[in-house]
Amino acid sequence: MSRETLLQARELRVRRGTGQVLEVQALDLRAGEVLALMGPNGAGKSTLMLTLAGLLPPSTGGLRFREAPLQSRADREAFRRRVTMVFQDPLLFDTSVLRNIASGLKLRGVPRALRHERAADWARKLGLGALLDRPARQLSGGEAQRAALARAFVLQPEILFLDEPFSSLDARTREALIEDLGHLLADTGTTAVLATHDQGEAARLAHRLAVMRDGRIVQMGGLREVMNHPEDPFVATFVGMETLLKGQVTACHDGLISLQVRKGPGTREVLALGEAPSGQTVLVGIRPEHVALSLQSDNTSSARNAFSGAVTKVIPHGPVFRIELDCGFFLTAYVTAQSLSELELRPGRPVVASFKATAVHLIRREGLDTQV
Amino acid sequence: MIWEGLRKAVELLLALDPEVLRITLLSLKVSGIATLLSVVLGLGLALLVALNEFPGKRLVIALMNTGMGLPPVVVGLFVTVLLWRNGPFGFLGILYTPAAIILAQAVIATPIVAGLSLAALQHLPPGLRLQILSLGATRRQLVWLLLMETRLPLLAAVMAGFGGVISEVGASIMVGGNLKGSTRVLTTATVMETSRGNFEVAFALSFILLLLAFSVNALLTHLQQRQGRR
Numbered sequence: 001m002s003r004e005t006l007l008q009a010r011e012l013r014v015r016r017g018t019g020q021v022l023e024v025q026a027l028d029l030r031a032g033e034v035l036a037l038m039g040p041n042g043a044g045k046s047t048l049m050l051t052l053a054g055l056l057p058p059s060t061g062g063l064r065f066r067e068a069p070l071q072s073r074a075d076r077e078a079f080r081r082r083v084t085m086v087f088q089d090p091l092l093f094d095t096s097v098l099r100n101i102a103s104g105l106k107l108r109g110v111p112r113a114l115r116h117e118r119a120a121d122w123a124r125k126l127g128l129g130a131l132l133d134r135p136a137r138q139l140s141g142g143e144a145q146r147a148a149l150a151r152a153f154v155l156q157p158e159i160l161f162l163d164e165p166f167s168s169l170d171a172r173t174r175e176a177l178i179e180d181l182g183h184l185l186a187d188t189g190t191t192a193v194l195a196t197h198d199q200g201e202a203a204r205l206a207h208r209l210a211v212m213r214d215g216r217i218v219q220m221g222g223l224r225e226v227m228n229h230p231e232d233p234f235v236a237t238f239v240g241m242e243t244l245l246k247g248q249v250t251a252c253h254d255g256l257i258s259l260q261v262r263k264g265p266g267t268r269e270v271l272a273l274g275e276a277p278s279g280q281t282v283l284v285g286i287r288p289e290h291v292a293l294s295l296q297s298d299n300t301s302s303a304r305n306a307f308s309g310a311v312t313k314v315i316p317h318g319p320v321f322r323i324e325l326d327c328g329f330f331l332t333a334y335v336t337a338q339s340l341s342e343l344e345l346r347p348g349r350p351v352v353a354s355f356k357a358t359a360v361h362l363i364r365r366e367g368l369d370t371q372v
Numbered sequence: 373m374i375w376e377g378l379r380k381a382v383e384l385l386l387a388l389d390p391e392v393l394r395i396t397l398l399s400l401k402v403s404g405i406a407t408l409l410s411v412v413l414g415l416g417l418a419l420l421v422a423l424n425e426f427p428g429k430r431l432v433i434a435l436m437n438t439g440m441g442l443p444p445v446v447v448g449l450f451v452t453v454l455l456w457r458n459g460p461f462g463f464l465g466i467l468y469t470p471a472a473i474i475l476a477q478a479v480i481a482t483p484i485v486a487g488l489s490l491a492a493l494q495h496l497p498p499g500l501r502l503q504i505l506s507l508g509a510t511r512r513q514l515v516w517l518l519l520m521e522t523r524l525p526l527l528a529a530v531m532a533g534f535g536g537v538i539s540e541v542g543a544s545i546m547v548g549g550n551l552k553g554s555t556r557v558l559t560t561a562t563v564m565e566t567s568r569g570n571f572e573v574a575f576a577l578s579f580i581l582l583l584l585a586f587s588v589n590a591l592l593t594h595l596q597q598r599q600g601r602r
Contacts (some may be wrong), residue, residue: 085506
């Protein structure tokens with residue numbers, strides 16, 4: 001993506017009391033992209049979001065919006081008229097749905113008839129067409145968050161900040177809302193920053209991903225790149241690479257690496273793509289969605305890695321089931337309800353787990369010998 | 373005797389007794405202006421405290437809450453001393469005038485309005501301020517929207533402030549002196565008539581006071597509930 005950089009943050013630091021809660025060296029937001037900020041609670045997602053949205057002045061460092069620095073309070077105020085934010089709590093005003101959606105336009109002095117027309121239009125786009133005159137306090141959680149989104153979209157913001165907007169919704173409502181938000185973002189080409197601790201949400205909405213920990217960005221890059229090639233164990237676990245095994249390179253030729261993984265009794269050999277010197281200690285990461293289960297070894301499969309093992313746990317995981325396996329090492333896989341019953345998966349059931357060499361991700365970092 | 377008082381009140385009102393009318397109107401005027409002053413000062417103070425972080429904020433809030441229970445006689449004493457001929461503000465020459473009662477009543481009502489308004493503002497969701505700013509509000513628009521969001525409890529604060537001063541007697545008598553035709557208000561007149569043994573008139577004045585308090589609060593309540601349906 002070589003589009004214009006909308007927002008640029010450099011050397012951003014936020015201190016609270018005596019401690020530093022945020023330190024971001026560089027962050028560029030490009031026009032039309034959705035950037036997801038991921039991290040556990042307290043990682044600094046919200047602080048970064050508030051700073052980027054001009055709601056929290058940084059202690060040091062600064063922001064540039066379309067090349068122009070945001071320095072004074074007046075700069076930030078003008079900037080706030082061109083972007084907007086949706087929070088976890090819908091924070092609707094104590095008035096009708098229509099007036100809520102129109103409130104940002106009213107603050108900008110848009111005439112009543114025009115702002116109500118535009119607000120009604122966006123209410124319909126978010127499925128609230130029948131609820132325009134309803135007091136906002138009577139809306140359900142999902143409806144209220146839809147109203148909050150309509151109130152944001154109607155402003156045609158140049159950047160839309162979304163601070164965990166779905167966290168307090170039930171699973172079904174959340175699914176529907178993520179779906180709709182995805183369409184709206186794509187249709188309007190709105191540039192957005194989404195804070196979330198849910199990798200599924202990020203995977204469905206974002207183009208780029210920044211994983212945060214302790215107020216810093218640990219890794220930032222394209223969605224697939226970060227999901228499939230995390231640079232350290234923290235990022236790996238956070239983006240859903242559930243299996244992380246310590247391994248040692250035993251051989252490497254023709255772009256194929258042989259590794260010995262050591263977990264539990266005996267050693268197993270795992271094959272991965274790439275180059276690595278013999279003897280190097282690495283972390284072997286495998287995503288559950290890349291692991292296939294069968295009842296016997298399938299020679300026709302292109303998967304280079306196949307291990308017999310046994311199911312240890314079956315856990316419902318949203319629309320699929322998460323299967324924990326003991327293959328001489330710990331491994332997880334996702335299966336559908338249909339596969340679950342066809343393979344009669346239950347604890348103790350012997351299965352063969354297979355995955356391609358391309359699905360094996362190696363984390364090579366100095367100090368791994370002592371770290372894991 | 374209570375019945376007699378009620379009949380007397382109706383009689384006095386229907387006859388448009390000039391003295392009673394003057395006392396009633398003065399009560400309304402004095403307490404009305406005092407309440408207005410307390411709303412400006414109290415709400416301003418509440419906003420200042422609610423919207424800013426500063427060292428000693430908790431102490432200020434504690435002081436405001438303590439102020440809600442200021443004994444009117446104590447206020448009366450302080451205002452009297454301040455306005456006394458030789459006092460620091462003696463040059464104003466307003467002791468024993470309605471202005472002195474307004475001042476004393478405003479001192480009583482301001483902490484009530486401030487304390488209740490602050491509680492209302494602090495009860496708003498913590499993120500609301502950022503949400504309003506992120507919708508593009510200027511600082512003035514932010515304040516206006518926060519006030520609109522708290523309009524119900526704010527009107528209750530105004531009612532509490534007005535109720536506190538319209539029914540107050542200690543300070544009014546001390547700084548006003550209950551001078552006939554000048555600083556006699558419903559409460560001070562009731563005290564005087566009672567001490568003279570004119571219970572019927574005292575009851576009549578009391579009923580008028582209750583009616584007045586009720587009317588003003590009914591008006592404010594109407595305003596409050598109408599706003600609530602907005």
